[in-house]
Amino acid sequence: QKEVEQDPGPLSVPEGAIVSLNCTYSNSAFQYFMWYRQYSRKGPELLMYTYSSGNKEDGRFTAQVDKSSKYISLFIRDSQPSDSATYLCAMLNDYKLSFGAGTTVTVRA
């Protein structure tokens, strides 16, 4: 069993919809939780970075962490075609990142 599980999708939504992404994990040592966005032929780009359980909002993006359930989520409000990408959750233990497989999202105009 992988340390980090993420549904690979793909996920297709109409423009303006809310996109909901999530990951589960098994390692209690994970201290920090991140979401990266990866466009085709580009490297992962850091979107959200959280430590404690709860919500963190940045513009149209909201990250949720529930350490007791070992579950994290990313919500994208008012989705745009430019949000079409692969979204990777990642978890940090000391300096080592463990990634989910990524969810491919397409926002249809």
Place this chain on the structure above:
Amino acid sequence: GAGVSQSPRYKVTKRGQDVALRCDPISGHVSLYWYRQALGQGPEFLTYFNYEAQQDKSGLPNDRFSAERPEGSISTLTIQRTEQRDSAMYRCASSQGGGDQPQHFGDGTRLSIL
């Protein structure tokens, strides 16, 4: 530079050849990481440097893989006697410090072994 720079972007070589992949981190970032990403998967950790010291090489698959960062800036990942199974995207990341600092990735080197 503004971001992490990796070269070459693409490398095609024959089985048995040695390859060297280069990473130039964000200016001022003391920590540098190498990851390998298979198609449809997230990156997997290979090795970590703090300044010039290689702190962790536990993710390197075997002794054909090595990495160095002699002056604490640019790093080179070397694969000797390449095999087809080494074909993957190799990614470099850097951070201001180790531990809890966010890591920023380059666009990677796509390595193909014929």
